[in-house]
Amino acid sequence: MRNLLSSVPVVDFHRVHLKYENGPNVLKNIQFSLERGSFHFVTGDSGAGKTSLLSLMYLDQRPTAGRIHLFGRNLSEIKRKQLPNLRRRIGVVFQDFRLISSLNTFDNVALPLRIEGMKENEIKKRVTELLAWVGLEKCIHTFPDSLSGGEKQRIAIARAVINAPDLLLADEPTGNVDDAMANRILHLFLELNKMGTTLVIATHNHALIRQFKKPQLHLSNGVLECLPSPFKAPLEKSSTAPEFVGEYHDFEI
Amino acid sequence: MILKSKSLLPVREHASLFLSWMTMLMVFIAVLSLVGSMALTNLISSWNRSISGSLTIQIPTYTQQGEPRGDAVQQDIQKTITLLQQIPGVKNVSLLNDKQMSELMAPWLGVHEKISDLPLPALLDVSLDSTQSFLFSDLKSLLQEQVPAVQVDSHRVWLSHLIETAKAIQNMTSFILFLLILTTSFTVIYTSSSSLALQAPVIKLLHMMGARDSFIAFQYAFFNFLRALSGSLVGFILALPIIWIASTLFNPVQEPLFATAHLTHQQMYVVLCIPFIAALFAFITAFLTVLKTLGRMV
Ligand SMILES: Nc1ncnc2c1ncn2[C@@H]1O[C@H](COP(=O)(O)OP(=O)(O)OP(=O)(O)O)[C@@H](O)[C@H]1O
């Protein structure tokens, strides 16, 4: 099945607009597609609409106009009953973490696996392994409220990647950790990427963008501009962004 | 899938504690009224058994002024027996002897050696042929006419009044049980849907992770189940001493007139099931309420 669909983009936006109830247009005429196994940074100033763009992909928001395909399926035509299976293929690191305060670290990370109905002993193995990897083995029984921002962020990341999703959407995943941990997390993402996970990471961290040399989806004033990976100077802004349809990873070095 | 006793959804302590207290009270009342109702059912059926096929006739041995009636008693007895034997439907008439009398009176008077010393009426036990229709009121008016001193079967009349009362009490307990079920379901529905509104962020998160409505509803309902179960077990245990006290209070008046009000084994099993049924009920109601509420969410 996956092989058959491998030519279909994982994410495909066609003239997508987003406007919150009584605000201005946050996203205007967004058009792009992401191939399976691609790796993109989403950049832009604060308030540019990065989180909004991701939230369209994790189905928190619905576009005001335009159409979105995920894994080849038109979101506006999908039935409510079919959503869970689609959503299980998407891992999300929220900018505000969204950990469940009544569950400890282990249970928070185990949640996607439990939702899938995985066996407890398998869950235990996987979760302990991953928590050790992100350096949280000693916080395994701690509840979110007594953890630092960086620790919470790592839990949020562990929860997003625990079931090796096909599409990983991370919103500022390194905002609260030091550079060494940020690097470690990015390497974890790279590992997943090598195994076929499509990655979209919203970040302000220019050091990371420079270091990992991946193409960018750059938002400014709600308009998408394509930026190739850094060091391909001069950065060329696509002034005709609204009409632009492109496979941005073509710009990869 | 079950997260043991941990709750996925952040729980409002007071709302879930409210459920525990509520089920405790409900089960307490339910157990008491059900046991009472079952005992009454047993009592009614044994009374019914005791009054069908027989009746009792009293011949006073003292006048209303308290003087012994002497030979008039024996005359009345003979006359009544003769009259009764002529009535179709009467199978057998016999005068109760002292031993039978003292047995009958034991619950009220204790075991009395000299029952004949007491100002008790003479009693005629009349057994009836249940296959023949028999008009009690006809018999009563006939005897009253011929032997005015005689009193027909006051305990039969009295018992039939008691049965009426008992049945009314029974209807009332059924109504109470019905009200209990109604109140409990409203409580569960209200607490689940009101706390769901507060848990919208977590539910949204679970949905985004690909959780199905049934998964979320199960988590929620299972937590409700545990709360309700702990409450209802406490309510059940609290009801036990009261049942015990009531049963010892009623015991002396049981034999022989009252036959038995004791619960059968089947009835006891039913009572034992109440706390679990209540908890299961809380589970199912919460599950369906949450499922319905989630279905309206996007
Ligand atoms: N739920 C909402 N309702 C109304 N307006 C919103 C909502 N969420 C975001 N916005 C507005 O949309 C715009 C884009 O917000 P968004 O969160 O997408 O920005 P961002 O690029 O993620 O910013 P940051 O880098 O600070 O996280 C902002 O002007 C914000 O005020």
Ligand SMILES: [Mg+2]
């Ligand atoms: Mg944001």
